[in-house]
Amino acid sequence: MSAPLTPSQTVGPFFGVGLPFEKGEQVGPAGAAGSIRIEGQVLDGHGDPVPDALLEVWQPDEGGQYQTVVNSTATGFGRCRTDAEGAFNFVTVKPGPSRAPDGHAQAPHLNVTVFARGLLRHLVTRMYFPDEPGANAADPVLKLVEPARRSTLMARDDGEVLRFDIHLQGERETVFFVI
């Protein structure tokens, strides 16, 4: 008999005093070779920016392993609040292929969690890399997503940065996963 879970509540609009921390957007080791800057925007059902969202990234290392004891140089974890334009950014390195529960390799991806005023529960999505067409085609999670919506999980190469926008609602609504 399992104990009943504690229900979720919204992060509200005033998490700024409690959750963001200095250099929270630095996910991978600072200054590492192959560092990638990720930029994006969180948008609501009208396409308007969401200026009070908090994003978290949690990713494995380059060997595909989650580093659970996080220290100040290499983390794999990042946290960034959106600004007035709904914009966020992270700096990281591309993770290695982690293993699915059945042992198959997954394509490199970041786990992205979204909190915001108006979200009674957090949302979980994934950001995949556009330069991994082979691994993405074989990825067991992408295969479960209807083809027309897979592009919402794919970062876009924007030259200097990878672009990853999150649409909470609407025509281009991002794919979110049941937690």
Place this chain on the structure above:
Amino acid sequence: MSEDEREPAYLYPDYVGTRLRAPVKPLVQLPDGFHDFPAPLFPRSVTELDHDLTRQHPGEPVGERIIVTGRVLDSDGRPVQGTIVEVWQANAAGRYLDQDDQHPAPLDPNFSGAGRCLTDAQGHYRFITIKPGAYPWKNHRNAWRPAHIHFSLFGNVFRSRLVTQMYFPGDPLMGQDPILQSIPDQAGRGRLVSRFDPETTVPEWALAYRWDIVLRGRAATPFENER
């Protein structure tokens, strides 16, 4: 009821903020185990005094000093040890130290309203703070949030992540608060209400409230795919 039916729906129109932010398309279900990978353990530093929100400034904050304590457990009843617990809250007058909070109540120069700690081997956490005030918001006419403390927890695996709010027993504002009422059943709402704890109350010093937190455990039985 399933785990999901006990949680608030993403869309709860009485809470106006959900209307343009709740996803409309169905969330994609992954097979059991895909969210069972480890959670980050210490995503940020925790120092010895971070659990005491009354000692972050030269003077003491205004308000009713309280102790908030409890245990963090997984759904099998096992303590979650060494996990970070982050809290934030309004001051005794119902005002957050946040530039976006425009409620015309005084800021307290001796209160920032944020704390964190790590659970011990039995899953215990403990904060010292002041009781937050109720405050108005613009969700509907004459809307007031009941007094609450925000909590953020990671637990052992990715699917354990929880951000929620702890309320105080007997608060008359709970019945009209759409954020709390978004939880579908009374028992579920009750699990967010702390109880007065006379045993932990320190005579001549501070009242105590007790609140236990239960996080999702693994979805898959370990090793089920191994032969």
